[in-house]
Amino acid sequence: MFETLSDRLTTVFSSLRGKGRLSEEDINTTAREIRVALLEADVALPVVREFIARVKERARGAEVSKALNPAQQVIKIVHEELIEVLGGETRTIRFAKTPPTVIMLAGLQGAGKTTLAGKLAKWLADQRNTPLLVAADLQRPNAVTQLQVLGERANVAVYAPEPGNGVGDPVEVARSSIDYARRNNYNVVIIDTAGRLGIDEEMMQQAADIRDAVSPDEILFVVDAMIGQDAVTTAQAFLEGVGYDAVALTKLDGDARGGAALSIRHLTGRPIMFASTGEKLEDFDLFHPDRMASRILD
Ligand code: GDP
Numbered sequence: 001m002f003e004t005l006s007d008r009l010t011t012v013f014s015s016l017r018g019k020g021r022l023s024e025e026d027i028n029t030t031a032r033e034i035r036v037a038l039l040e041a042d043v044a045l046p047v048v049r050e051f052i053a054r055v056k057e058r059a060r061g062a063e064v065s066k067a068l069n070p071a072q073q074v075i076k077i078v079h080e081e082l083i084e085v086l087g088g089e090t091r092t093i094r095f096a097k098t099p100p101t102v103i104m105l106a107g108l109q110g111a112g113k114t115t116l117a118g119k120l121a122k123w124l125a126d127q128r129n130t131p132l133l134v135a136a137d138l139q140r141p142n143a144v145t146q147l148q149v150l151g152e153r154a155n156v157a158v159y160a161p162e163p164g165n166g167v168g169d170p171v172e173v174a175r176s177s178i179d180y181a182r183r184n185n186y187n188v189v190i191i192d193t194a195g196r197l198g199i200d201e202e203m204m205q206q207a208a209d210i211r212d213a214v215s216p217d218e219i220l221f222v223v224d225a226m227i228g229q230d231a232v233t234t235a236q237a238f239l240e241g242v243g244y245d246a247v248a249l250t251k252l253d254g255d256a257r258g259g260a261a262l263s264i265r266h267l268t269g270r271p272i273m274f275a276s277t278g279e280k281l282e283d284f285d286l287f288h289p290d291r292m293a294s295r296i297l298d
Pocket residue numbers: 107108109110111112113114115116195250251252253254276277278279283
């Protein structure tokens with residue numbers, strides 16, 4: 001995760017070691033090098049610009065400190081700014097006052113929504129919740145079966161339309177799942193919705209219809225981190241088309257650069273809530289900006 005960016009920044013900082021005091025030129029050179037590192041990591045330009053401006057301003061204003069040498073001081077500033085750009089605080093699920101808490105997943109096909117639904121269900125069940133997985137992705141032929149398999153592995157119940165029963169309306173499936181959850185005491189409902197390979201009116205409309213039918217407590221936008229800055233374009237389209245409360249980043253295990261993680265919060269105003277880091281059910285956790293920043297600077 002983030003190896004390329006991490007290596008680049010290490011090189012940048014190593015050239016500062018041994019310096020007694022940072023001149024304006026040192027600050028400018030370092031800022032330029034960090035800029036290149038971030039651009040190579042596929043971080044969106046407006047995010048890079050603001051990041052660099054803040055680092056420069058703070059580096060110039062940094063007090064001469066006995067505890068930290070100039071290199072350490074710059075690392076500290078970059079560390080804090082990375083935490084900030086990654087969202088600052090860790091955000092978790094807001095549970096509804098009256099159960100069930102309804103969580104809806106939205107995103108493109110292949111983003112990792114269905115996998116994430118299973119992971120989230122297990123994560124919630126491990127915390128003594130009784131989640132219900134709802135198969136409202138009736139677009140992709142295998143999505144319902146995939147969710148059922150995941151549910152079995154996670155030991156979580158799955159609500160799905162009966163095959164061949166003529167139940168082909170995802171909005172109706174989502175709506176009726178809430179009643180089902182209420183009657184059977186499931187305290188969280190996780191609704192997997194259909195995606196397409198690209199931004200598509202019909203897909204957005206369907207997601208918006210499901211949203212209107214179930215009034216989710218949390219809508220999570222699920223996006224593949226490996227697509228880098230393209231994640232931001234998709235994120236903005238979903239923000240307009242459906243709206244969401246937070247982002248779940250998937251496939252971080254294959255993301256050496258970090259462009260999506262570092263851009264998405266700043267450009268959508270929505271926090272990253274979850275990180276998916278592999279194909280196994282356990283490869284999943286809350287997204288911790290501070291830990292991610294430390295990892296980048298490790
Ligand atoms: P959906 O179309 O959005 O429901 O996407 P899927 O959940 O079917 O995931 C698409 C592919 O990505 C599958 O092969 C998953 O195993 C894989 N996948 C999902 N999440 C991750 C992840 O965090 N890391 C890796 N390496 N693969 C993932």
